[in-house]
Amino acid sequence: MRGNGKVRPETVGKILIVAMIALFACGAGTALAATGGAPTPSGSPPPPGSGSGAPSTAPSAGTLTLVAAETKPHKSFYFGYRYPKLNFTIGSPQPLNDIRIDVVTATGEIVRTFYRDDLAPNLPYTIRWDGTTAEGMPARNGKYSFRISPQIPAPAARKATASTTFSLGFTLYGYTFPILGAHDYGGSAGRFGASRSGHTHQGQDVMAACGLPLVAARGGRVQYSRYDGNAGNYIVIDGKGTPNDFAYMHLAEPSPLKEGETVRTGQPIGIVGDTGDAQGCHLHFEIWSAPGWYEGGSPFDPLPELMKWDKYS
Numbered sequence: 001m002r003g004n005g006k007v008r009p010e011t012v013g014k015i016l017i018v019a020m021i022a023l024f025a026c027g028a029g030t031a032l033a034a035t036g037g038a039p040t041p042s043g044s045p046p047p048p049g050s051g052s053g054a055p056s057t058a059p060s061a062g063t064l065t066l067v068a069a070e071t072k073p074h075k076s077f078y079f080g081y082r083y084p085k086l087n088f089t090i091g092s093p094q095p096l097n098d099i100r101i102d103v104v105t106a107t108g109e110i111v112r113t114f115y116r117d118d119l120a121p122n123l124p125y126t127i128r129w130d131g132t133t134a135e136g137m138p139a140r141n142g143k144y145s146f147r148i149s150p151q152i153p154a155p156a157a158r159k160a161t162a163s164t165t166f167s168l169g170f171t172l173y174g175y176t177f178p179i180l181g182a183h184d185y186g187g188s189a190g191r192f193g194a195s196r197s198g199h200t201h202q203g204q205d206v207m208a209a210c211g212l213p214l215v216a217a218r219g220g221r222v223q224y225s226r227y228d229g230n231a232g233n234y235i236v237i238d239g240k241g242t243p244n245d246f247a248y249m250h251l252a253e254p255s256p257l258k259e260g261e262t263v264r265t266g267q268p269i270g271i272v273g274d275t276g277d278a279q280g281c282h283l284h285f286e287i288w289s290a291p292g293w294y295e296g297g298s299p300f301d302p303l304p305e306l307m308k309w310d311k312y313s
């Protein structure tokens, strides 16, 4: 809502192109940096992202410049530790300005919009995007940017300023690779569907040294955190925003996470081991379709997913 006494020019000011910054390159950060570097499980859900706000009923903005803008981190994970965050400061001859901040895909599709009314120039503002679309669904993997522009009411005005926006790029992923350290996918015996006595292998074995940290490929809710003679120490996570369950087996120690706890994408869930019926240190990893792990779903080959996550994690 607008305050009284606001200076309202007759026409919406033309926006100056000050910056078009594309920071699409993925940093060569370490795996720990990629997951936010959280040293211990937090057991708490991520704080909520910024609210969407509502468009002004009578949008107005002065001639905008971008005094400062920064997007951090450049790589984020859905339901993870650090949401994509935009810090920005506008310049304007007008004391109050109605701004919109769009989250835009690489092809220009707007997946989420934040409306901020009556922003003052030369003050810092922050937007934190929780990775959900306007419909509340997890956004797809990919490159995005924050786009800062005025709220323009008239189609003619919108057309005139269509290219005068400020973009700040980042990447959002739905999953991270679950092992923090060197690993390989072993031989055919470790593949999904490989023959076992009396059954077939329901997951993919990922060979890695005992003691390497394991993190949640996708956060959510801890469904099981137990010991079993075959699985050893294992944990099953009901993935937030997905119909799937994710199982991690043969952990060297019981997971520090308890059943029912919230776990974030990238949160430590234990360490690689060889407990239970395991030959050599490795992670046995399963993905189950809805409704989930031993509750009516079916396991499917997780290797294509693992290899995809491996590439960018």
Ligand SMILES: [Zn+2]
Binding pocket: 190, 201, 203, 204, 205, 283, 284, 285
């Ligand atoms: Zn296995």
